[in-house]
Each structure stands twice: as C-alpha cells, then as structure tokens.
Amino acid sequence: MESTPLLENKDKEDKSKLGNLLKANVVFIVFHLAINIRNPLLTQYLYKRYYDEEFDNSTTFDKTRNQTSKCYVNESDPGYMLQERVQDLTSNCQTILTAIGYSGAVISCMFLGAYSDFLGRRFLFVVPLIGEVLKFWLLTIVIYWNLDLRYLYIGEVFEGITGGYNGVILASYAYTADNTPPKNSRTLGIAVIDFSAYLAAAVSSVVTGFFIKDLGYLYPSITTASLMLLSLILVVVLLPETIDSERRSQYPSPVKAVKNVFGFYFSKGFGPRRKLFWLSLASYFILYFSQRGVNYIEYLFQLNLPFCWGPELIGYFNMAFSLSRQFLGIPVIKLLHLCTSDPGICIITSVIQAGAYVLHGFANTDLMLFMFLVPNGIAAPLLPALRAIMSRTAPAEMQGSLFAGIGLVNIISEGTGITVFNEMYDATVKMLRGFVFFVCAGCQLLAGVIIVVFLCVSRSVDDTDASTVVVVNEEDRKPDPIISQDKPTTEPTT
Template structure:
C-alpha cells in the first residue's frame, strides 16, 4: 500500500515544477514593483529640487546683498549670489543626510524582523507593511508642500518609513518573492536582475515627464501623484499578488531571538561551515557596491543643478531617463551574453571595473555631452548588484530566503546611510575645489570591490 502511494506520486512532475520559474507570479510581482518605482522615481528628484528651491528662496530673500544677475546659476565667484548658491547646496545636502539618517536608523531593526518573519507569515505581509509606511511618508511631503510648512515636518514621514521598513522593506520583499518563484540556477540571476531593471524602466518612464511636470505645475501636483501611485501599489498587492509561503508554516514562526539568529546565521552559524567565509566575502563586496550607489544618488543631482551645467528639471529628467534606459536595455543582455562563457562572480568583476571607469568619466565631465556619455558604461556595469544577490540566494536554503534578504536589506540600509552621509560631506568639502572629486572616490571603491570579488569561486553549483 505504501509502495503504491509512493509510485503514484508524481515525483518527476514536482521536480520539474521546482526547476521552472513561475512566470505568472514573477510578472505580477514586477507589475507591483513597477508601480511602486514609478512613485519613487517621481518623488526623489521632486524632494531634492523642492528642498533646494526652499533653501534658495530663503537665502536669496534674506540676502541684503545687491545681486548682479537674475540667473539661478552664478558663474562669477566674486558675485555675492555665487556664495549664496554654494550655501544652498550645502544646506540641501545636509537636510537630505538628516532625512536618510532618521529613516534608515529605524529601518535597520524593522527590516531584519520583517524579512525573518516573512519566511513564516508570508511575502504579502512583507510587501504591505512597508508600502503603507511609504504611503505615510509621501503624504507628509505632500502636506508640507501644500501648506508650505517647515521642512522639518518631513521628519515625521521618515519615522513612519523607518518603523515599517519603507523602501528597503519593499526591495527585500521583491527579492525574496523572486527567489520563491525561481529555481537556484542562472534563471534566478535573471529573475533578480529583472527586478532591478524594472526599477530602471519605471525611472525611464517617469524621469523626463517629471521634469516637465514640476516645471509646468509646481511641486504639489507631482507630490499628490506620487502618493496616489503608492496607494495603488498597496491595492495591487492585496488583490493581485499570490502568496508563496505555505499556510502550515504560519503557526511555526520563531521567537524574536531565533529570527535574529536566522538572519545572521549565514555569517556566524557553524551549520554553514566553510560557506560562512564566502558569505562574508560576497557581503563585503555588496556593501561597497551599494555604498557607492547610494553616495552617487544625491550628489549627482547637486552636481547637475550647479556649475558648470546649471541644469533645470527638464534636463535632469532627460538624463535620468537616458541613464535608466541604458541600464534597462544593456543590463540583461550583458548578463545573458556573459552567461554563455563565464559565471556570475566573473560578471561581477568585469562590471565593477566598467563602473569604476564610468565614475571617472562623470567626475571629469565639464560639458553636457561628457555627462551624457556616462550612460553607456553605467548601463553595461548594471548587472553587478543582481549577480551578487543571486550568488548569495543560491547558497542559502530555500526556506530561509526571507532571512537572507533581510540581511542583505540591512546592508542596503547601512551602506545607503553611510554612503549618502559620506559623499554629501565629501561634496560639501570639495565643491569649491573640484566638484567631481566625490566621483573619483567612487571609482577607487569600485576597484576595491573588484579586488574583494577575486576571492569568490568562479564556479558555484546551483545549490551553493
């Protein structure tokens, strides 16, 4: 009787299912992620430019100096407006640093527990909580803009974002959900890469229009739009996204201490044996990579708004669109092409070198053409983060993907906080001497990432 039941069980069918990606689920997750990032990629330049404009108005309205021109980009260093312009940049940079520190310090704890418990409570839970926090954050910005309140009221939204995991929580949910629906092969690398490139697609779709949106309507309507889109992503998760965690696990969720051990066990537990060293090495490379990415994100806007470019919202939008299209159109083909002849670790090494060269190019830029030429090498280098995440995901057990990406989420938060703070300060210190200096530092760190990656074995089996 037992033998008959075993023979009647479709083992081969179940094995085939485990070796195939669940494309329907992946498509729905990418729809949610696309909508989410449409909101994110309108909000980020909106907030930077709004804060910059508020400080600009404050400094120039309070100035008793007689300004020699009406342009918003002062060229002559002896002009009183030039000094005020430098002060506006520094104030904007400092305010963004504070916003990041508030949200990120709280998200370190919330993302760790969200990821660990999502292995038991489900991935929909992991999506909904941070999306609600992001909606509150976006609402706070809209309220500040509508009533022209003190900018410090934005801190309230950052607190809610941090408590609920916010942006990093949604990223964590997306990677864990993708890992649930892909086998531990090259297809997982592609699946995780598609999540990243959905980000670029959303940014490309919104960047150019955002510049005109801000110019034609001001800051309020774009802010209301971001809030509406964010609420739409919450509805999509509730009504569209299937759960991937079995219901029988929901009564087995661990104690908080056990949840923390699950997150850090990859690096400290003896159960992972020699893999612990690999986890540490890959995590170090990933930390440095995200440190660079976060650092460049805000500095780049300040770099474009002022000398020698003096860009307005429209041109910033076009640049963002070109950069994101470059990553979207070049990233996945580069991965597919290199998979024909090499492995994920080698892809990471190659793309780290290319990214370093791209940062040198943008640091030396003195014309619009030089700045736009950054788009191509940056797009070719975009596969580095997804390949690193895929390597770690394949090394981790399938029932611990949430815990793994919780740890990766912590690295995102810490590296982002440190990166934004460090490079804002570097930019402030060097803005009068060499504006592109921060990008040269990014280049050096990228080369260091490549050196770390050399120690990663180039042949890792699908199961780690």
C-alpha cells in the same frame, strides 16, 4: 507517502513561476514610478525652498538685478556665495532625513524579513508600503501648506518603523527567489527587479521635469503619493502568497529570528560556506555604499556649475540613465552567461563601472556627462548578479532571512554612504567637483578584487551552488546540521 512523483516535483522546482513574477513586476513598476518621481522632486523642492529663503533673507544680494543665467558663475558675486550655501543646506537636510529613516529601518527590516519566511511575503510587502504611503502624503501636505521642512522628519519616522523603501525591496527579492529555481534564471529574475525600476525611472523622469516646470511641486507630489497607494492596493489584490499555510501556522521567537538572519555568517553549520557569505557581503556593502552615496550627489552636481541644468534636462538625463541600464543590462547578462559565471560577470562589470565613474568625475560638458551613460548601462548586471550569488548559496527555506540581512546592509551602507559622500562633496566641491565620483570608482575596483578572492575560495568549497537548509535553534549547543534540499527537511522549531 508522496502524492506526486519526485521527478514531477523536481521539474516544478526547476521552472520559474512566470505568472507570479509578472504580477510582482506590475507592483514593482508602479512602486518605482512613485519613488522615481519623488526622489528628484524632493531634492529640487528642498533646493528651491532653501534658495528662496537665503536670497530673500540676504541683505548683501541686490534683488533688483536681472539674473538671466541659470546659476551664478562669478565666485566674487554675492549670489554665487548664497548659491553655495543653498547646496550645503540641501545636502545637510537630506543627510538628516536619511539618518532618521534608516536608523529605524535597521531593526524593522531585520524582523520583517526573518518573519516573512513564516508569515508570508504579502505581509512583507504590505507593512513597508503602508509606511511609504504615509510618508509620501506627508510631503504633499508640507508642499501644499508650505509648512516647516522639519515636518518631513515625521515621514521618515514612519518609514523607519515600517521598513519603508528597503522593506519593499527586500520583499521584491525574496518573492522573486521564491518563484525562480537557483540557476541562471534566478540571476535574470533578480535583475528584472532592478530593470523594472529603470523602466519606471525612464517613464517618470521626463514627466517629473515638465511637471515641476509647468505645474510646480504640488501636483507631482500628489501623483507620486497616489501611485504609492495604488502599489499597496495591487499587492493586496494581485499577489498570491508563496509561503505555504503550514509554515505560516508557526514562527520562531524574536531571538531565533535574529539568529536566522545572522546564521549565514556565524553559524558553524555552514562550515566553509561562511567565507563565501562574508566575501560576497563585503563586496555588496562596498558597491551599495558607493553607488547609493553618489546617487543623491548627482542632482546637486547637475544643478550647479559647470552644468546649471534645470528640471527638464535633469529629467532627460534620468530617462537616458534608466533606459541605458534597461536595454543594455539584460542582453549583457545573457551574453556573459555564455562564457562566464556570475562571479565572472561581477568582476568584468565592476571594472567597467569604475571606468564609468572616472569619466563622470572628469565631465565638464553636457556631452561628457551623457557619455557616462553607456559604460554605466553595460555595468548594470553588477549588483543583480551579486545578489543572485548570495541567494543561490542560501537555503530555499531561508530566503527571507537572507534578504533581511541584505536589507540591513542596504540600509546601513546607503545611510552611511549618503552621509559620507554628502560630506565629501561639501568639502571638495570648490576644489574638485568630481572627486566623489573618483572615490566611487575606487570602491568598484575594490569590490571587484573581493569577488576575485570569492572565486578562488569557492573552488575549494565543494558544490557551492547546492541549496542547503540550516536549522537554527535557540537551545542548540552543537553546530547546526546542514541537510541537502533533495532529502526530507525539518522546519525550524518554535
């Protein structure tokens, strides 16, 4: 017998839990403050360490000469050649760090996401945050004692075991999906996660530049490690659990957990809906692969010819980058929702994003590089809208499993993207520095084409946005049943 009217329950389901979302966004902002101080800090610290080592060890470079420019411009100058080698060493070190951290996170994030549907979202936040705290403090120790850079590999092992950055992002999306109905408000809620990151990046970017210039690398590293510890404390103190205690009392075996993660793409119970998952996943992979791949190239691109930027100007650019996406992204979503659906938003913004990367690739002045920020900010809703499409297509009871799969794509696509684009940049930096951005632009267009196909296929699938529950049992021999969310549902058996 129902203790509350069905209509009242439905009204509650159709409303976002703004209190929970607000608390979660406080955690997101603190977490992203830490991330957005550390990322440029690490790249510039690696660059400086290799720069000092190469120039100090060089027997051909005249160390007594007065070098007044920020970087060498004469290709026959020994300093120019050493500068090119420093770029290669920095890029290679980042590739190794990424490979170590992400190879372990592939497994950990899959199980974290699947089990969070039963053990709770706080569990999903706490485990990866512990790994991030250990990793961030290890960087501080390396900087303080000027240790061998290979000690940083240990921090990446911590991140891999616990899920690290991708585990926290997975938790963020799953928690937001728990607290929003499967409507346009979910698109906005998921977008706010990304825009919270942009706000944190804007606040931290200039601070990091001045920190590095005036105080070196140690104090920014202490600051970012302390912020990461604070985000862990806030999760424990602030965030309420969104998974009820009855579900937390039972959870599936590891085999069933894996089947829940991959069931969206392989279970016959989803019927024609599987095509939608495959198409959206393919588009998401291409977008994330390319965008994250060029993200780390950005710093090397700015540090060297023809820009030769220092930490302050890099900080100003990162602030402008984040603010443009923060202030343009949400209005663009609201505006486009008046005339089109989420797939339409993805198609429009993918074309705009491609144009932005073409402009970036041709940039040879500071003004052109800053001009890139306007179309890039307008295209900010691209990934949030795609995540919302996938979230609405999945059952409400399996959001953790869905985002575990997306987390795997994040890890694999970012890991391969950073590696591929780093190698591509190394191979083309002397020929055409902006080549990687042209490739990235092509990837945006390809993803947009896939979304067009998604839109066509979705019209042949009845009630695409309806929420369903798929029960995946290890013993099943027949296709898994699809049960409407409006009817009583059965939890997965253990």
